[in-house]
Amino acid sequence: MTEKLSPDISFDYLDENLKEIKENIAEAAIKVSRKPEDVTLMAVTKTVQPVFINHIIELGVGLIGENKVQELLSKTDYLKTDNLDMHIIGHLQSNKVRKIIDVVSTIQSLDSISLAEEISKQADKNSLTMKVLMEINIGKEESKTGFLEEECVEKAFQIAEMPGIKLEGLMAVPPICDSEKEVRKYFERMNILYQDCKSKLASKAQFTTLSMGMSSDYVPAITEGANLVRVGSALFGARRY
Numbered sequence: 001m002t003e004k005l006s007p008d009i010s011f012d013y014l015d016e017n018l019k020e021i022k023e024n025i026a027e028a029a030i031k032v033s034r035k036p037e038d039v040t041l042m043a044v045t046k047t048v049q050p051v052f053i054n055h056i057i058e059l060g061v062g063l064i065g066e067n068k069v070q071e072l073l074s075k076t077d078y079l080k081t082d083n084l085d086m087h088i089i090g091h092l093q094s095n096k097v098r099k100i101i102d103v104v105s106t107i108q109s110l111d112s113i114s115l116a117e118e119i120s121k122q123a124d125k126n127s128l129t130m131k132v133l134m135e136i137n138i139g140k141e142e143s144k145t146g147f148l149e150e151e152c153v154e155k156a157f158q159i160a161e162m163p164g165i166k167l168e169g170l171m172a173v174p175p176i177c178d179s180e181k182e183v184r185k186y187f188e189r190m191n192i193l194y195q196d197c198k199s200k201l202a203s204k205a206q207f208t209t210l211s212m213g214m215s216s217d218y219v220p221a222i223t224e225g226a227n228l229v230r231v232g233s234a235l236f237g238a239r240r241y
């Protein structure tokens with residue numbers, strides 16, 4: 001892989017963006033009486049070259065997310081992975097699970113029971129435990145995969161029983177909204193669902209993570225209870241495919 005610097009992204013640019021994002025996160029957390037450190041920042045690194053990913057790792061970001069298995073695997077050799085946690089956040093095909101089973105710590109985009117079964121099988125084969133978040137299709141969008149709100153608790157019980165899987169919470173990408181007020185409603189519903197799962201599944205799984213909020217809406221997501229935000233373009237600039 002060549003590490004060519006694209007013209008409009010520089011280390012200074014990343015330093016500034018990261019500083020601003022951290023300030024916004026802290027401010028949003030404090031406003032709702034939470035601690036800034038209770039909100040984890042994930043850097044979403046799709047289309048970003050390893051040289052820049054390594055820079056933000058050096059700045060102290062310890063968690064990255066990638067959507068695609070192939071892209072993630074093409075980068076791992078070049079990344080400073082010593083203290084790095086990596087998650088898959090995009091739709092994952094069952095036949096690709098084995099390729100990342102010992103690469104990522106968490107699959108945030110668990111969107112079907114059949115995928116959970118494959119993760120369980122591969123985890124068992126490799127004698128490891130894969131952490132997962134259930135992806136919720138909170139806007140019931142046909143273009144998106146994921147569990148529906150109504151079936152979430154029932155499916156969570158099924159998933160929590162599977163060997164080799166540690167169910168830790170929920171993840172969502174709400175529909176594109178015209179206003180902050182509108183997107184907050186989806187985040188609020190996600191938090192209600194999260195709290196419901198947390199209490200109902202208390203004896204089966206420890207819910208610790210509510211992953212929601214991206215570049216345009218991580219502040220309202222935190223206001224509504226997110227404790228993991230996934231930020232790409234606000235950190236690295238607009239993606240060019």
Ligand SMILES: *Cc1c(COP(=O)(O)O)cnc(C)c1O
Pocket residue numbers: 044046067089090173214215216230231232233234
């Ligand atoms: C790309 C992506 C993000 C980051 O999006 P930005 O708007 O660039 O912050 C977060 N979550 C998921 C699931 C994504 O695919």
